[in-house]
Amino acid sequence: MDGIDLMVKEHEYIKEGIELTRKACLKIVDENFVDTSFFNNALIFFRNYADKHHHGKEEEILFDYLKEAGGDLEKNLINAMEIEHNWGRLLLQDLEKALDEYNKGNKAAKLDIIGNAVGYTNLLVRHIDKEDNALFKHSKNTLGPNKLEEFNNQVDKFENSSENQANRDKYIKLLENLKQKI
Ligand SMILES: [Fe+2]
Numbered sequence: 001m002d003g004i005d006l007m008v009k010e011h012e013y014i015k016e017g018i019e020l021t022r023k024a025c026l027k028i029v030d031e032n033f034v035d036t037s038f039f040n041n042a043l044i045f046f047r048n049y050a051d052k053h054h055h056g057k058e059e060e061i062l063f064d065y066l067k068e069a070g071g072d073l074e075k076n077l078i079n080a081m082e083i084e085h086n087w088g089r090l091l092l093q094d095l096e097k098a099l100d101e102y103n104k105g106n107k108a109a110k111l112d113i114i115g116n117a118v119g120y121t122n123l124l125v126r127h128i129d130k131e132d133n134a135l136f137k138h139s140k141n142t143l144g145p146n147k148l149e150e151f152n153n154q155v156d157k158f159e160n161s162s163e164n165q166a167n168r169d170k171y172i173k174l175l176e177n178l179k180q181k182i
């Protein structure tokens with residue numbers, strides 16, 4: 001399989017999750033309704049699908065190949081991408097804290113739910129745009145045909161493991177469920 005095409009496809013699912021999360025935030029503003037069940041499930045989706053399944057594959061496979069085939073420019077690009085992955089993890093952690101606070105009765109925590117959720121979605125939209133339109137194309141050129149084939153085989157191996165296959169199906173289904181609920 002073309003590993004880069006797969007990652008672009010995964011971005012489409014992540015962007016669907018982003019759209020739904022923004023809708024849930026708008027419900028807080030327009031209807032004063034905090035759908036805590038939605039946000040808890042969105043956290044599960046972003047942490048397991050966007051981060052573990054997708055960013056994990058970028059960090060463990062693509063970035064390693066790119067570091068090996070490239071030079072300082074590629075190292076700096078990867079560093080910037082990894083900083084954004086970590087920044088996203090921090091925003092999800094703060095979103096979880098805000099949800100806990102809200103559940104404990106702190107109504108002002110609504111602000112932190114919106115702030116962290118919107119901050120996360122904005123970060124990811126920009127991050128995905130950079131990968132789709134710059135990094136991924138640059139990666140194909142830098143790797144060249146032989147390394148690209150090796151990379152594709154590694155992605156196949158990752159995708160075909162029963163654990164990753166099950167996780168992928170599980171979290172795509174969760175996304176479908178979230179769509180029905182918003
Ligand atoms: Fe990324």
Ligand SMILES: [Fe+2]
Pocket residue numbers: 007011054055058128131
């Ligand atoms: Fe990505």
